Amino acid sequence: MAARPLVARQPNERLQALIQEAGCSNAGLARRVNMCGAEHGLDLRYDKTSVARWLRGQQPRGRAPAIIAEALGRKLGRTVTIDEIGMANGKNLASGVGLQFSPTVLGAIEQVCELWRSDVGRRDFLSGSSVAASALVEPSRDWLISAPDGQVARSAGPRVGQSDVAAVRSMTQALVDLDHQYGSGHVRPVVVHYLNSVVSGLLAGSYREAVGRDLFAAVARLTELAGYMAVDTGQPGLAQRYYIQALRLAQAAGDRGYGGYVLAASMSHLAAQLGNPREIAQLARAAQEGARGRVTPRAESMFHAAEARGHALMGDVHAAQTAAGRAMSAM
Structure with a gap:
């Protein structure tokens, strides 16, 4: 069996530049990464040799790139992304x-x-x-069932x-x-x-x-x-x-009302433009459930109207009329 050719890693110049900007030594960055990881329940044991390997182009596994970015961000006083450290x-x-x-x-x-x-x-x-219809609906489910940020x-x-x-x-x-x-x-x-x-x-x-x-x-x-x-x-x-x-x-922000608006107005409008009427209705229903009791009558009416639009585009006359009736009643 022929041996696979070795692929030379490229030095991570982005990471090098950020380390210099932060004024960190390799050992200092390793300590910060380990401490940051501990806050996230990770037992990281990086040292200056680990950082040297990253600078030579080695990609750490799992959640490590995000932890490295967070540690550097804390030192710099701004958000640092994994793309910015050359690990995306x-x-x-x-x-x-x-x-x-x-x-x-x-x-x-x-x-x-x-x-x-x-x-x-x-x-x-x-x-x-491109747009994936599932990528519109799945976040709405996450939003619907997520506990408030403490x-x-x-x-x-x-x-x-x-x-x-x-x-x-x-x-x-x-x-x-x-x-x-x-x-x-x-x-x-x-x-x-x-x-x-x-x-x-x-x-x-x-x-x-x-x-x-x-x-x-x-x-x-x-x-x-x-x-x-x-x-x-x-x-x-x-x-x-x-x-x-x-x-x-x-x-x-703890603003369920505005979250409902994003679903029923912004995302459902996008779904309509893309010809996905089922997603229009699903997004509108998620908005209704997730923002119940947290919005004005006008917003509640808009959520129901968006659902009615989805049903109408699917040709479901009865469901469209029912949702439209709820929209009128909410005003």
């Missing part, structure tokens, strides 16, 4: 970035920041991604206050106004760069519980806006990823 598998990044409803707040921050960074750096790749407060990084939250809200309104005036094609790149360069740093900062909840709510709205603009510019696969992350951010 290209195939997995292509198929999965932004499509997961993370079970943890920390994972949600990592996921959405990775999406923003990938959007800025890989615009052609992401804009050409805590979102953070103690590491630059201090974030209500003035920062107000700035995000004001920027969102200004960007909405610009979109109405000039169209998404002109404005969407500005939205994505703002999310990637400014908002990611806020999420990685330190904030009290109330500020954190308000911050996640504000960022959820801006992320949903970026998704809407992706639809408007003919990028449904990218919009899907932004909507999923907006849903997760709304969960971190």
Whole structure:
């Protein structure tokens, strides 16, 4: 049997640059990674030799890349993604970035920041991604059954206050106004760069519980806006990823009403554009169940109207009329 040719690993220059930026020694980074892993219930025993191997191009297994990124992020005072440390598998990044409803707040921050960074750096790749109907419905189920996030407060990084939250809200309104005036094609790149360069740093900062909840709510709205603009510019696969992350951010904010809006308005509208009426009804029903008692009569009516639309497109007249009747009664 012929021996397989050896493939030379490429030095990880991204990781090297971040270690230098953080002012860490190899041994210091290893200690930080081990401590961070312990907080996640992992018994990691890396040392300076391990870091040297990573710098030579070795890829650690399992959850280690995410832990390394988190450890460096804490030292730098900002979110660092696994792509930024040169440990994102290209195939997995292509198929999965932004499509997961993370079970943890920390994972949600990592996921959405990775999406923003990938959007800025890989615009052609992401804009050409397709939409899977199951990837619309599965996050809605995760949202529906997930317990509330117990805590979102953070103690590491630059201090974030209500003035920062107000700035995000004001920027969102200004960007909405610009979109109405000039169209998404002109404005969407500005939205994505703002999310990637400014908002990611806020999420990685330190904030009290109330500020954190308000911050996640504000960022959820801006992320949903970026998704809407992706639809408007003919990028449904990218919009899907932004909507999923907006849903997760709304969960971190404790805002079930806005989560329902993302499902019944944003995601169901995308499903309608793609010709998936069954998913329209499923998303609308998830919104109704998950936001029950947490929304205004107008929002509740909109959720039922979205369900009616799905049934109508499937040709189910009776179900459409029933849902439409509930929409009228809710007003």
